Amino acid sequence: xxxxxxxxxxxxxxxxxxxxxxxxxxxxxxxxxxxxxxxxxxxxxxxxxxxxxxxxxxxxxxxxxxxxxxxxxxxxxxxxxxxxxxxxxxxxxxxxxxxxxxxxxxxxxxxxxxxxxxxxxxxxxxxxxxxxxxxxxxxxxxxxxxxxxxxxxxxxxxxxxxxxxxxxxxxxxxxxxxxxxxxxxxxxxxxxxxxxxxxxxxxxxxxxxxxxxxxxxxxxxxxxxxxxxxxxxxxxxxxxxxxxxxxxxxxxxxxxxxxxxxxxxxxxxxxxxxxxxxxxxxxxxxxxxxxxxxxxxxxxxxxxxxxxxxxxxxxxxxxxxxxxxxxxxxxxxxxxxxxxxxxxxxxxxxxxxxxxxxxxxxxxxxxxxxxxxxxxxxxxxxxxxxxxxxxxxxxxxxxxxxxxxxxxxxxxxxxxxxxxxxxxxxxxxxxxxxxxxxxxxxxxxxxxx
Numbered sequence: 001x002x003x004x005x006x007x008x009x010x011x012x013x014x015x016x017x018x019x020x021x022x023x024x025x026x027x028x029x030x031x032x033x034x035x036x037x038x039x040x041x042x043x044x045x046x047x048x049x050x051x052x053x054x055x056x057x058x059x060x061x062x063x064x065x066x067x068x069x070x071x072x073x074x075x076x077x078x079x080x081x082x083x084x085x086x087x088x089x090x091x092x093x094x095x096x097x098x099x100x101x102x103x104x105x106x107x108x109x110x111x112x113x114x115x116x117x118x119x120x121x122x123x124x125x126x127x128x129x130x131x132x133x134x135x136x137x138x139x140x141x142x143x144x145x146x147x148x149x150x151x152x153x154x155x156x157x158x159x160x161x162x163x164x165x166x167x168x169x170x171x172x173x174x175x176x177x178x179x180x181x182x183x184x185x186x187x188x189x190x191x192x193x194x195x196x197x198x199x200x201x202x203x204x205x206x207x208x209x210x211x212x213x214x215x216x217x218x219x220x221x222x223x224x225x226x227x228x229x230x231x232x233x234x235x236x237x238x239x240x241x242x243x244x245x246x247x248x249x250x251x252x253x254x255x256x257x258x259x260x261x262x263x264x265x266x267x268x269x270x271x272x273x274x275x276x277x278x279x280x281x282x283x284x285x286x287x288x289x290x291x292x293x294x295x296x297x298x299x300x301x302x303x304x305x306x307x308x309x310x311x312x313x314x315x316x317x318x319x320x321x322x323x324x325x326x327x328x329x330x331x332x333x334x335x336x337x338x339x340x341x342x343x344x345x346x347x348x349x350x351x352x353x354x355x356x357x358x359x360x361x362x363x364x365x366x367x368x369x370x371x372x373x374x375x376x377x378x379x380x381x382x383x384x385x386x387x388x389x390x391x392x393x394x395x396x397x398x399x400x401x402x403x404x405x406x407x408x409x410x411x412x413x414x415x416x417x418x419x420x421x422x423x424x425x426x427x428x429x430x431x432x433x434x435x436x437x438x439x440x441x442x443x444x445x446x447x448x449x
Contacts, residue, residue, distance in 0.1 A: 034239050034240075034241040035234060035238045035239060035240045035241060036241045036243055037232075037240055037241065037242060037243065038242075038243050038244050039155070039156060039159050039242075039244040039246060039443060040443055040444070040445065042155050042159060042228075042232050042240075042242075043151065043152045043155045043156070043443055043444060043445075044444075044445045045232040045233055045234065046151050046152075046154075046155045046231055046232045046233065047148055047151055047152075047444070047445075048233070049232070049233025052147050052150065052151060053144075053147055053148055053151055055147075056140075056143060056144035056146075056147035056148070057144060059140045059143060059144065060137065060140040060141055060144050062140070063133075063136045063137040063139070063140035064137055066133050066136060066137075067130070067133040067134055067136070067137050069133075070126070070129045070130040070132075070133035071130055071133075073120070073123070073126040073129070073130075074120060074123065074126055074127065074130065075119070076117055076118070076119040077117065077118045077119065078115070078116070078117050079115070079116040079117075080114070080115050080116075081112070081113075081114045081116075082112070082113050082114075083110070083111070083112040083113075083114075084109070084110075084111050084112075085109070085110050086107050086108070086109055086110075087107065087108065087110060088104060088105055088106060088107045088108070089104070089105040090103055090104055090105075091103045091104075091105065108306055109306050109307060110304070110305075110306065111303075111304065111305055111306065111307065111308060111311060112302060112303075112304045113302060113303045113304070113311070114300060114301070114302035115300070115301050115302070116298070116299065116300045116301075117298070117299045117300075118296055118297065118298045118299070119296065119297050120294055120295070120296045121295045121296060121297055121319075122293070122294055122295040123294045123295075123296075124289035124292050125286050125287075125289035125290045125292070125294075126286075127289075128282050128283070128285045128286030128289050129282075129283075129286045131282040131285075131286075132279045132280075132282035132283045132286060135275050135276075135278045135279030135282060136275075136279050138271075138275040138278075138279075139272050139275040139276050139279060142268040142269070142271045142272035142275060143268070143272050145268035145271075145441070146268040146269050146272065148441075148444060149268060149435060149438070149440050149441055152435075152440045152441070152443050152444055153431060153432075153434075153435040153440050154231060155228075155231055155232065156246070156431040156440070156443065157428060157431065158224070158227055158228040158231050159228065159242060159244070159246055160246050160247070160424055160427045160428050160431070161224040161227070161228070161424070162221070162224045162225055162228050162240065162242055163242055163245075163246055163247050163424075163427075164224075164247060164420055164421070164423070164424035164427075165217065165220045165221035165223075165224040165225075166221055167247060167420045167423070167424075168217045168220065168221070168417070168420045169214070169217045169218055169221050171416040171417070171419070171420055172210065172213050172214045172217045172416075173214060174416075175210055175213075175409075175412065175413050175416060176207070176210045176211055176213075176214050178388075178409070178412070179203070179206050179207040179210045179409060180207060182203055182206070182207075182392065182405065182409065183200070183203040183204055183206075183207045185392075185396060186199055186200050186203040187200060189396070194398055202403075202406050203405075203406070206406060206409055206410075210413065213413075225239075225240060228240060246427050247420075247423040247424060247426075247427050248423075248427075249426075249427045249430050249431075250371060250374070250426055250427070250430055251430070253364055253367050253368065253433060254364075254437065256360075256361070256364060259360045259363075259364060259433075259436070259437050260357060260360055262437040262438055262439065263356050263357070263359075263360050263436060263437045263438055264353075264356075265438070266437065266438025266439070266441065267356055267437075267438045268438075269352060269356065270349075270352060270353065270356060273345070273348065273349040273352050274349070276345050276349075277342065277345045277346065277349060280338060280341045280342045280345050281342060283338045283341070284335065284338035284339060284341075284342060287331065287334040287335045287337075287338050288331075288335055290324060290326075290331045290334070291324060291326065291331055292324075293321055293322060293323045293324075294321070294322045295319060295320070295321050295322075296319070296320045296322070297317075297318075297319055297320075298316075298317070298318055298319070298320055299315070299316070299317045299318075300315065300316045300317075301313070301314075301315045301316075302314055302315070356436070359436040360433075360436045360437060362436075363429070363432045363433040363435075363436040363437075364433065366429045366432060366433075367426075367429040367430060367432070367433045369429075370422070370425045370426040370428075370429035370430075371426055371429070373422045373425065373426070374419075374422040374423055374425070374426040376422075377415070377418045377419040377421075377422035377423070378419060378422075380415045380418065380419070381412075381415040381416055381418075381419045383415075384408070384411040384412045384414075384415035384416075385412055385415075387408050387411060387412075388405075388408040388409060388411070388412045390408075391404050391405045391407075391408035392405060392408070
């Protein structure tokens with residue numbers, strides 16, 4: 001006697017399948033107009049709108065203003081004045097006493113139109129300050145380049161994350177469709193009496209888990225997309241179409257010696273440290289030069305008189321030599337402070353050089369590991385797909401159990417996940433290596449390199 005299956009006992013599983021299907025459908029956001037972007041274009045947008053890049057550009061402007069201020073100390077100084085007054089004098093104030101006369105001079109008018117000029121001919125301290133200010137501009141420029149490199153590296157990472165999450169969605173969608181076909185095949189075999197209902201429930205449970213994984217993958221893709229759009233300053237409802245296949249970005253890494261040489265030549269942090277040291281050395285020379293005399297040329301020309309119709313021309317031209325006397329030890333203190341600053345910068349420079357070398361070495365090791373894992377993950381996925389095809393053929397021909405097919409499906413899912421993760425890790429390791437060696441700057445727009 002054939003038993004009638006209890007349909008009510010399978011209602012929870014059916015509800016689970018329906019719920020995951022509806023949730024997966026609801027997780028697909030309404031797509032806005034596509035925003036086609038290469039990696040370079042995305043970086044350009046981030047550099048235009050990003051806060052860090054804007055602050056770095058403003059710092060360069062500030063350093064340029066400081067340079068202009070230092071230049072002003074060496075430029076001619078002009079002063080013009082016009083005086084018109086009514087005054088009286090008491091000769092006794094000046095020690096003049098004339099018997100029988102009134103010492104008070106009645107009110108009279110004085111007109112004075114004056115133009116004065118002065119320029120420092122010999123002022124070594126001011127010239128050294130100008131030299132230090134110019135190195136300060138160079139420091140700010142290198143810091144801006146460093147900030148731009150950081151932006152480029154961050155955008156590249158987000159670009160990788162978006163493409164990896166989308167690849168994960170595609171892989172999970174493909175596995176979901178595969179499991180749907182397996183579940184349909186199992187249903188047909190159950191109807192033919194070849195397999196048991198437990199086999200069908202196992203296939204349906206695999207399908208439910210895969211649909212749940214698809215929902216999670218789409219949510220992850222949405223989060224990665226939002227982070228990317230925020231970083232480049234694009235509307236958050238835009239749909240980025242990333243045209244550079246960065247998950248395939250890989251190549252032969254440089255040898256260690258070449259990578260270290262490239263980092264020393266291209267890393268803006270190292271250039272900024274060198275400019276800081278030069279600026280500090282110029283400040284030290286400026287402090288020492290304050291002990292030296294300064295020579296200035298001065299000239300004054302004026303018209304003066306009691307009324308506009310009797311103004312007379314007078315002038316004065318001369319040299320002024322100033323010799324500083326460091327009685328307060330201010331110059332000695334400035335020299336000592338500058339010397340300490342130089343030693344601090346040298347220590348920081350050596351530490352930075354070691355840090356950069358470590359970053360290059362770490363990046364080379366990480367890329368070699370990631371590249372090997374990506375190759376292994378690709379071969380593992382091919383093997384898992386081959387094993388699944390073989391297990392499915394055996395299952396459909398009734399020579400293997402549903403458990404073997406279930407294990408093969410699980411292996412394919414895991415292999416696909418590992419492949420996407422490995423490709424993303426390889427791409428990220430490549431960009432990390434590019435940043436460590438300074439090559440990340442090649443991704444910037446041509447006018448910023």
